[in-house]
Amino acid sequence: MQDDIILNVSDLKKYFNTAEGVVRAVDGVSFNIRYGETLALVGESGSGKTTTGHVIMGFYSPDDGKIIYKNRYDLSAPMKKRPLELKRDIQIVFQDPGTSLNPKRLVKDIISLPLLIHKTIDKRRIYDKVAELLEYVGLSEEFMFKYPHELGGGEKQLVAVARALAPQPSFIILDESTSALDVSSQAKVLNTLVKIQKELQLTYLLITHDLGVVRNISQRVMIMYLGKIYEEAPTEKFFKSPMHPYTQMLLSSIPTLSEEDEKIKPKGIESIGEIPSAVKPPNGCRFHTRCPFAKPVCSQRDPPDIVLDSNHIVRCWLYE
Amino acid sequence: MQESSVNEVKFLELEKKVKRENWKRMWFRFRRSKLSMVGLSIILILLLMAVFAEYIAPYPSHAGLHIAFKNAYRPPSFEHILGTDMYGRDVFSRIIFGFRYAFMMIGLVLSLVTPTGVILGLIAGYYRGTFIETVIVRLSDIFISLPPLVLALSIASILEPNIFNAMMAVSLMWWPWYVKLTYSMTVSIRNEPFILAAESQGASTLHILFRELLPIQLGTILTKVTLDAGWVILIGAAISFVGLGAQPPTPDLGTMVSEYSKYLPEYWWMSLGPAASIVLIILAFNLLGDGIRDVFAGE
Numbered sequence: 001m002q003d004d005i006i007l008n009v010s011d012l013k014k015y016f017n018t019a020e021g022v023v024r025a026v027d028g029v030s031f032n033i034r035y036g037e038t039l040a041l042v043g044e045s046g047s048g049k050t051t052t053g054h055v056i057m058g059f060y061s062p063d064d065g066k067i068i069y070k071n072r073y074d075l076s077a078p079m080k081k082r083p084l085e086l087k088r089d090i091q092i093v094f095q096d097p098g099t100s101l102n103p104k105r106l107v108k109d110i111i112s113l114p115l116l117i118h119k120t121i122d123k124r125r126i127y128d129k130v131a132e133l134l135e136y137v138g139l140s141e142e143f144m145f146k147y148p149h150e151l152g153g154g155e156k157q158l159v160a161v162a163r164a165l166a167p168q169p170s171f172i173i174l175d176e177s178t179s180a181l182d183v184s185s186q187a188k189v190l191n192t193l194v195k196i197q198k199e200l201q202l203t204y205l206l207i208t209h210d211l212g213v214v215r216n217i218s219q220r221v222m223i224m225y226l227g228k229i230y231e232e233a234p235t236e237k238f239f240k241s242p243m244h245p246y247t248q249m250l251l252s253s254i255p256t257l258s259e260e261d262e263k264i265k266p267k268g269i270e271s272i273g274e275i276p277s278a279v280k281p282p283n284g285c286r287f288h289t290r291c292p293f294a295k296p297v298c299s300q301r302d303p304p305d306i307v308l309d310s311n312h313i314v315r316c317w318l319y320e
Numbered sequence: 321m322q323e324s325s326v327n328e329v330k331f332l333e334l335e336k337k338v339k340r341e342n343w344k345r346m347w348f349r350f351r352r353s354k355l356s357m358v359g360l361s362i363i364l365i366l367l368l369m370a371v372f373a374e375y376i377a378p379y380p381s382h383a384g385l386h387i388a389f390k391n392a393y394r395p396p397s398f399e400h401i402l403g404t405d406m407y408g409r410d411v412f413s414r415i416i417f418g419f420r421y422a423f424m425m426i427g428l429v430l431s432l433v434t435p436t437g438v439i440l441g442l443i444a445g446y447y448r449g450t451f452i453e454t455v456i457v458r459l460s461d462i463f464i465s466l467p468p469l470v471l472a473l474s475i476a477s478i479l480e481p482n483i484f485n486a487m488m489a490v491s492l493m494w495w496p497w498y499v500k501l502t503y504s505m506t507v508s509i510r511n512e513p514f515i516l517a518a519e520s521q522g523a524s525t526l527h528i529l530f531r532e533l534l535p536i537q538l539g540t541i542l543t544k545v546t547l548d549a550g551w552v553i554l555i556g557a558a559i560s561f562v563g564l565g566a567q568p569p570t571p572d573l574g575t576m577v578s579e580y581s582k583y584l585p586e587y588w589w590m591s592l593g594p595a596a597s598i599v600l601i602i603l604a605f606n607l608l609g610d611g612i613r614d615v616f617a618g619e
Contacts, residue, residue, distance in 0.1 A: 057516075057520055058520070059516060059520075079519060079520060080519075084522050087520060087521055087522035088521075088522065090520075091520075091521070092516075092517070092520060094513040094516075094517065095513075096513070099512050099513045099514060100513035100514050100517055101514055102514040102518075102532055102535075102536070103536065104535035104536050104538075105531075105532075105535070106335075106338075108335070113518060113521060113523060113527075114521045114522070117521060117522045117523060118521075118522065124328055125328070126328075127327065127328050127331035127332070128327050128328060128331075131327070131331070141331075144331065144334075144335075145334060145335055145338035160517075163517070163521075167521065
């Protein structure tokens with residue numbers, strides 16, 4: 001394996017048993033994340049992107065596949081069996097800061113928990129360190145003795161970011177971290193995330209459905225649909241020359257304000273239908289039920305990996 | 321080892337101040353309701369009477385075995401504001417000592433039942449879907465399925481009938497309700513992201529149980545404890561009334577009602593005092609419970 005890869009996921013599968021049948025949330029997903037980059041994992045609700053992130057965190061064990069972290073740790077082990085240093089090195093920022101911060105704990109207690117667990121700092125310096133972290137994410141030290149309900153949405157999410165930073169991690173999963181926020185706090189949180197990534201050389205896995213966020217902060221994009229990844233490209237190429245019909249459909253469904261935006265937007269594909277159930281996913285390419293270019297082969301066999309150039313991979317029969 | 325910095329001291333003081341303000345806010349929310357203040361005052365007065373019974377009761381020696389037949393069956397008067405009983409004992413004095421037993425019962429039962437039930441409930445909820453959950457939940461289901469008073473009565477009848485054994489019997493049937501309460505609350509917040517966040521950062525199980533899960537439930541638990549205090553008195557009185565609890569001449573309120581009710585209706589004052597006291601305690605605890613619920617509901 002190459003040295004510059006921090007996380008290697010291969011053929012990851014996660015199924016859930018439900019009353020309706022087996023939900024194939026993640027069904028054979030492979031990708032690499034390089035040190036210091038932001039990889040965006042994009043998809044509609046129900047595409048399995050959050051499940052992928054949660055499996056990496058260890059909230060669920062995968063049903064199949066391998067996750068190798070920093071060439072030596074096996075992340076297919078559930079959270080409880082992981083060594084403590086992994087719980088320090090990998091952090092997550094959840095979607096809704098309203099539920100990711102304990103309503104009965106002071107901000108200071110929330111942020112100092114990882115400091116105390118991992119003994120990052122002398123006990124008598126805790127307050128100083130918490131104040132420093134708060135300042136680092138753009139909040140004043142007065143927030144220390146507030147309860148989460150006394151904060152606004154953006155401020156809460158910044159507290160969650162400070163908590164994730166506290167144990168000095170190298171990899172952070174951003175699980176829709178900005179999608180529950182209003183636009184102005186979204187910008188503030190995003191700017192903070194970009195700033196700290198640069199300064200601390202962090203690696204991000206950005207899970208989102210917001211293509212605007214993707215364009216702003218990620219270097220590479222993967223597009224996920226019903227548990228599979230259908231296109232993988234550097235951000236610029238992804239927006240300029242999307243190959244997969246699903247990607248084209250997603251991009252053409254972004255509402256635009258200016259005519260310039262309208263011009264660069266890919267045309268021709270209207271969004272039709274909704275994402276089918278993951279209990280009975282369509283055969284072959286899972287997108288063929290909504291794809292205007294579907295050929296007979298699309299409904300029969302899984303599309304192959306088409307490598308367009310070194311970084312751009314698309315899984316579609318159209319480019320065979 | 322380095323000294324705490326100046327900042328550190330400043331922050332510690334700030335934290336204390338914030339915590340003090342939070343208490344003040346809670347007290348303010350409690351005080352807003354007149355009825356809960358009434359409840360609290362009644363309980364404080366009764367508690368003081370219980371503690372200083374020897375000094376407050378006009379005839380402290382009448383609490384136990386005291387016989388003065390020439391004073392028997394006196395109706396309420398200035399010397400005996402609630403009259404005297406069949407042995408010539410001052411009913412009011414006996415009631416004051418009765419409060420002592422009432423608060424002892426509450427203290428004993430709730431200090432056994434609450435921690436046991438809450439800890440088991442937290443564990444069962446946290447280990448949802450495992451063997452541990454099954455054992456705890458089934459066991460408390462078994463105890464809940466038995467009619468509580470019948471269970472308490474049969475236990476009290478097997479053991480020597482006295483106030484301590486009666487309380488043990490009451491405790492035995494009471495803990496599962498605290499398991500149920502904390503179990504259901506724990507299950508509903510067990511998979512909230514803030515628990516996942518703490519777990520994923522390496523927090524210990526003890527931390528999750530007592531620092532993350534418990535504080536959220538504290539208000540509900542405290543409200544139940546207060547409301548239950550009245551019930552303990554009632555069940556204790558019921559057990560004493562059928563003769564399986566405190567035995568005469570113990571000045572227990574339930575025992576007194578049981579003893580004196582034989583003299584109804586002619587000597588009504590004998591049972592009126594103890595019965596009214598039981599009602600008063602239960603009422604006061606219910607008012608207090610409502611106040612505590614409002615304090616936590618306001619957050």
